Amino acid sequence: xxxxxxxxxxxxxxxxxxxxxxxxxxxxxxxxxxxxxxxxxxxxxxxxxxxxxxxxxxxxxxxxxxxxxxxxxxxxxxxxxxxxxxxxxxxxxxxxxxxxxxxxxxxxxxxxxxxxxxxxxxxxxxxxxxxxxxxxxxxxxxxxxxxxxxxxxxxxxxxxxxxxxxxxxxxxxxxxxxxxxxxxxxxxxxxxxxxxxxxxxxxxxxxxxxxxxxxxxxxxxxxxxxxxxxxxxxxxxxxxxxxxxxxxxxxxxxxxxxxxxxxxxxxxxxxxxxxxxxxxxxxxxxxxxxxxxxxxxxxxxxxxxxxxxxxxxxxxxxxxxxxxxxxxxxxxx
Amino acid sequence: xxxxxxxxxxxxxxxxxxxxxxxxxxxxxxxxxxxxxxxxxxxxxxxxxxxxxxxxxxxxxxxxxxxxxxxxxxxxxxxxxxxxxxxxxxxxxxxxxxxxxxxxxxxxxxxxxxxxxxxxxxxxxxxxxxxxxxxxxxxxxxxxxxxxxxxxxxxxxxxxxxxxxxxxxxxxxxxxxxxxxxxxxxxxxxxxxxxxxxxxxxxxxxxxxxxxxxxxxxxxxxxxxxxxxxxxxxxxxxxxxxxxxxxxxxxxxxxxxxxxxxxxxxxxxxxxxxxxxxxxxxxxxxxxxxxxxxxxxx
Numbered sequence: 001x002x003x004x005x006x007x008x009x010x011x012x013x014x015x016x017x018x019x020x021x022x023x024x025x026x027x028x029x030x031x032x033x034x035x036x037x038x039x040x041x042x043x044x045x046x047x048x049x050x051x052x053x054x055x056x057x058x059x060x061x062x063x064x065x066x067x068x069x070x071x072x073x074x075x076x077x078x079x080x081x082x083x084x085x086x087x088x089x090x091x092x093x094x095x096x097x098x099x100x101x102x103x104x105x106x107x108x109x110x111x112x113x114x115x116x117x118x119x120x121x122x123x124x125x126x127x128x129x130x131x132x133x134x135x136x137x138x139x140x141x142x143x144x145x146x147x148x149x150x151x152x153x154x155x156x157x158x159x160x161x162x163x164x165x166x167x168x169x170x171x172x173x174x175x176x177x178x179x180x181x182x183x184x185x186x187x188x189x190x191x192x193x194x195x196x197x198x199x200x201x202x203x204x205x206x207x208x209x210x211x212x213x214x215x216x217x218x219x220x221x222x223x224x225x226x227x228x229x230x231x232x233x234x235x236x237x238x239x240x241x242x243x244x245x246x247x248x249x250x251x252x253x254x255x256x257x258x259x260x261x262x263x264x265x266x267x268x269x270x271x272x273x274x275x276x277x278x279x280x281x282x283x284x285x286x287x288x289x290x291x292x293x294x295x296x297x298x299x300x301x302x303x304x305x306x307x308x309x310x311x312x313x314x315x316x317x318x319x320x321x322x323x324x325x326x327x328x329x330x331x332x333x
Numbered sequence: 334x335x336x337x338x339x340x341x342x343x344x345x346x347x348x349x350x351x352x353x354x355x356x357x358x359x360x361x362x363x364x365x366x367x368x369x370x371x372x373x374x375x376x377x378x379x380x381x382x383x384x385x386x387x388x389x390x391x392x393x394x395x396x397x398x399x400x401x402x403x404x405x406x407x408x409x410x411x412x413x414x415x416x417x418x419x420x421x422x423x424x425x426x427x428x429x430x431x432x433x434x435x436x437x438x439x440x441x442x443x444x445x446x447x448x449x450x451x452x453x454x455x456x457x458x459x460x461x462x463x464x465x466x467x468x469x470x471x472x473x474x475x476x477x478x479x480x481x482x483x484x485x486x487x488x489x490x491x492x493x494x495x496x497x498x499x500x501x502x503x504x505x506x507x508x509x510x511x512x513x514x515x516x517x518x519x520x521x522x523x524x525x526x527x528x529x530x531x532x533x534x535x536x537x538x539x540x541x542x543x544x545x546x547x548x549x550x551x552x553x554x555x556x557x558x559x560x561x562x563x564x565x566x567x568x569x570x571x572x573x574x575x576x577x578x579x580x581x582x583x584x585x586x587x588x589x590x591x592x593x594x595x596x597x598x599x600x601x602x603x604x605x606x607x608x609x610x611x612x613x614x615x616x617x618x619x620x621x622x623x624x625x626x627x628x629x630x631x
Binding site for chain 1: 354459521522523525526527528529530531532533536540541544545
């Protein structure tokens with residue numbers, strides 16, 4: 001069996017708005033192997049959610065449109081398959097764990113019914129079977145007295161409980177890939193670790209591959225084996241989590257890591273921040289997308305956009321001046 | 334008690350009705366509204382009367398008895414008789430039938446036509462939505478009463494054609510409500526979430542979009558009844574509705590035209606019934622609107 005599960009290549013998504021064409025995703029590429037966890041980290045507005053939704057063709061069209069690229073899932077292009085085939089992939093092969101557990105549940109339907117619906121459609125279970133499976137799933141994701149809670153409406157549950165319900169829904173049809181779109185950003189710190197542990201547990205149980213999208217490098221360090229850094233809708237650096245977090249090669253990743261508070265180093269260094277402001281996606285710069293905020297930029301950066309260059313094995317960065325950057329950071333660091 | 338059993342107990346209590354459901358709350362609010370309750374009781378009574386009219390009166394509504402023509406209220410004829418000697422009370426009772434039929438059937442037909450079109454237009458957006466919106470604008474801009482009048486004229490006046498004509502102009506109300514609500518619900522995250530689970534579009538519409546519209550549509554349906562009642566009375570008055578000898582309050586009012594100065598009972602009773610019906614159904618609809626409005630929740 002092919003080890004590669006999902007291969008995204010040069011994905012491009014635009015939105016037609018009053019301010020002109022907003023280029024939300026600009027040539028995004030990444031691979032996901034079976035059973036692995038890929039972390040995708042990026043700041044607000046870097047195209048995290050849009051790129052997730054675009055894979056299952058869930059962005060509203062119009063105004064949105066996927067204008068280029070491929071997304072091969074087990075060899076089939078998600079962006080070009082028929083609506084029927086796509087519907088079987090949704091839920092059954094690829095599931096999404098959404099960002100806001102409050103908004104992502106139907107307020108006028110009991111949570112049990114919502115979990116059961118996915119299975120009665122996706123697995124063609126009878127209503128009885130689906131309802132029973134729904135309770136089992138709720139128990140599996142750590143909801144106490146699941147059979148009673150299945151009859152509750154979303155507003156009667158806490159945020160953490162709702163995210164568990166959504167996790168049960170996502171896992172209900174036995175998908176091969178879970179796309180988790182900042183699933184714990186809206187939750188209490190105490191609940192976050194529980195949800196992460198649950199996802200890890202399900203991952204082992206179902207041999208599930210996970211794309212964990214977040215802005216929190218701590219989550220990446222804990223969950224993922226590989227990480228891709230997203231900037232302005234494109235990957236600027238990717239590699240194993242150890243390598244990228246320890247020896248970042250791209251100026252943006254370096255700045256991002258410098259902005260992470262480190263209690264163990266407090267007092268020894270000032271917190272860095274990424275200079276400049278996030279790019280205006282309606283007016284992207286020519287050349288490298290990061291150059292206006294980059295202290296190493298040259299004329300070349302302003303003219304031509306760098307492709308991914310090998311830093312080492314399985315560690316790529318999209319930067320023309322990898323050597324210079326490395327020398328300078330080592331000199332400073 | 335451990336945390337788990339405690340939360341379990343809470344969940345069970347919630348299931349046992351600790352949290353009132355939306356419809357239970359709505360009924361509680363409705364019950365407190367006197368005019369609304371009057372409307373509901375009137376609606377139930379008039380429906381019972383319409384169903385059991387033949388049992389309530391010894392007379393027939395179309396039996397002509399010139400010997401007893403134009404009598405005022407008496408023991409035998411509590412509401413008197415008309416110019417052909419027909420019992421007024423009998424005719425009043427029977428006339429509740431076309432009133433209810435027009436009120437309910439035009440409302441239902443409007444829902445059957447308007448809701449699917451509205452949901453599709455609101456959900457699909459784009460060209461189909463543009464077309465439907467223009468159609469709604471068109472129908473709203475034209476004076477519907479005139480169109481109904483014209484349609485009945487062309488189709489020939491009868492109860493069936495009156496319902497058809499009022500449906501042709503009336504479906505836009507339900508359509509507009511449904512379209513607007515679908516448009517708002519479509520943007521909710523949970524619609525995206527169920528689509529991500531591979532739920533087919535028709536299921537999304539029926540199970541996730543329409544239930545949100547149910548309270549509004551119920552109100553829309555109720556609010557349409559007084560309008561229909563009044564329209565039926567008016568059109569029958571003009572000879573464009575219920576055909577004689579079948580009675581209608583509006584038609585009875587028209588018949589009283591030559592007699593009312595000397596025999597006012599012919600005019601008074603149908604007028605009372607029309608007014609009472611419009612008032613009661615209006616009160617019920619108004620009460621529904623207030624009861625279903627969650628922001629009024631206490």
